[in-house]
Amino acid sequence: MSTKKNIILLIAEIHKSGGTERAVINLANDLVEIGNKVKIVSLFTIDQNPFYSLSPLIKVDQLGISFEKTLTKRVIFGIRNVHTKLKKYYNSHQDEIFIATDPFISFVISMLHGKRDAKRVIVCEHMALSISSRFSIFFRKVLFKRANAIVVLTQRDKDFMQQLLPTLHIYEIPNRITYVSDIAPIPNSKVLIAIGRLELQKNFSELISIFETINKDNKDWRLILVGDGSLRNELDLQIKQLELAQYVQIIPVCHDVKSLFRDSAIYVMTSIYEGFPMVLLEAMSSQLPIVAYDCPNGPRELIENGTTGFVIDMHDKEEFASKTLSLINDIGLRIQFGRNAKKNAETKYSKEIILAEWEKLFKDL
The missing domain is CATH 3.40.50.2000 (Glycogen Phosphorylase B;)
Structure with a gap:
């Protein structure tokens, strides 16, 4: 300038x-x-x-x-x-x-x-x-x-x-992008992660419902929600009622998202709307594959469907679970999608x- x-x-x-x-x-x-x-x-x-x-x-x-x-x-x-x-x-x-x-x-x-x-x-x-x-x-x-x-x-x-x-x-x-991580996620991680305010916009209640389906045949996988907000008690109650307390964890917002991503396998997003979600860029930079609803706006723009993750029609819980399971069951696909995501983030959003x-x-x- x-x-x-x-x-x-x-x-x-x-x-x-x-x-x-x-x-x-x-x-x-x-x-x-x-x-x-x-x-x-x-x-x-x-x-x-x-x-x-x-x-x-x-x-x-x-x-x-x-x-x-x-x-x-x-x-x-x-x-x-x-x-x-x-x-x-x-x-x-x-x-x-x-x-x-x-x-x-x-x-x-x-x-x-x-x-x-x-x-x-x-x-x-x-x-x-x-x-x-x-x-x-x-x-x-x-x-x-x-x-x-x-x-x-x-x-x-x-x-x-x-x-x-x-x-x-x-x-x-x-x-x-905020950073580019040189450390790939732990290969044997069995954690789905989502970050955001515990409010209606993020639609975490639907994500927990989707995870209930995933959990039936994948008891070794966990879902971690990172955030604070007015729906904390409501989400805790849902987790308890679905008998998922040992599989779903809600933790407060923290500064060290790099470590959270490093310990995770897949980033999941069920938001009703966004703008241009920074958290997706951070997940991509951390070599995580992504499964996200096609909400306005951001997921469709950031995710190359079938290459860096999957973009799912809004509220299609069955398809969301299916695509997440395809990544859960194929570690090679997870790694390849993650590498593609990092390259995409570096190339377009540096x-x-x-x-x-x-x-x-x-x-x-």
Whole structure:
């Protein structure tokens, strides 16, 4: 990048351990590494530490805005609260590039921005647009016209956004891999692993149901769910009722996902929707084959069906179990799929490739 930039990344809550937080911190670290001045603004936190490792060169401002818990209050009071504090912050800066990474924040920063401003605003979508409500689609159509560019993670989302805003600059820039593991998974591992918040979106209840089928003739295999969330008690009860307590384990989120992947054999995902799941990239980088539902969006884009894993029609539990069993019963296939997955991740989603796309965007502004 010939001219270094002043970049401000806007995020909802920097202390969380989700894929968006991982992607934002990766981007911040990459941009500061090549000489840019980078800040992260966390709107709804105060005195929280990032979950993921952040360069000491990056300043974090936390605005401590009250986050309304119900949708009604969020609409009535949330926009007002965010608008008031973000307006003050936005107006105190001159020539920065603001990158919004949350739909709610994107709506407000777009309201504040004028095309003649010296500042630039980039709206970055991290969730599948096809599952968005008509209400949020309307706000995107009205407000995002004021942004200088929109970044989406998949071609499907780019097509969607181009129909919605045909005159705007829209870029498809996926997330990058976080690391590439040089250590292959333990060959004799008999662990299925899934990572994510224990919420409805991740659909872990259905995954446990699928594992019940797998478990009938594979008592030496286990399922490990990694995450925290509001459905913990409900999932524990389901595991108990299905008499799977000695085969299914739920453990809290941890920083050392490399070790978890190294001790696993297959990554499984039954999400109802995603954006561009970072956890799939991490599993691929760790040489794990993947079995995942074809939810919007991510699995179809990341997995080469029949080469690095299997993409299953939504809620086809029988086929999901069947394809998982085909990997369980063929260690050679697991190893080959895992190697293919790692190569695919390195080839398409390396830091250098993705950072070059961001540099091109900045040059176009």
